[in-house]
Amino acid sequence: NAGVTQTPKFRVLKTGQSMTLLCAQDMNHEYMYWYRQDPGMGLRLIHYSVGEGTTAKGEVPDGYNVSRLKKQNFLLGLESAAPSQTSVYFCASSYSHRQLSSYEQYFGPGTRLTVT
């Protein structure tokens, strides 16, 4: 099993450009999450999904959109990138309560995004 994978690993954008980050998991997890990691700020939840076709806002959703068309994929979109969105983005997934009592989250390797 590959676990949680993220594409791309690195990206440099100019202000105003758009892009989509792809997260894929092969563990049949129902829940998926997008975080951003910034120095001194820890991990902050951007958006999450509790199942195919459903998404919800996390702590810092502004400037981002997400979609979960397939259970195994969770996409994070930046419609008009800003320098404040320079960060490392991590995707994670977990079983649901119905699948397993543990909510351990499994993380992807991260995407390092720079917006100039």
Next chain:
Amino acid sequence: AQRVTQPEKLLSVFKGAPVELKCNYSYSGSPELFWYVQYSRQRLQLLLRHISRESIKGFTADLNKGETSFHLKKPFAQEEDSAMYYCALRGGRGGSNYKLTFGKGTLLTVNP
């Protein structure tokens, strides 16, 4: 509201010395606490969770509900323990609270 506080951004110890990474939380109910570790340029991975009462890589953590703390301890630090450590909280057992709240992290450096 749930909150996790890691008061130390940086912690530096010598190899063989004891290490304690502090974590305090704020939550009115019964929380589930975790420690995640991130080695240099790697993904976050679960180190341990309080409900398992386990020791991983020599680390232990005990949930102290009276002091609302979940400090991570190791009696003899090793250089390979150098990493960023995150404390995380999930509010409530079971049910629908599946989101984790992370602290800001503590960067541990173990010097030779």
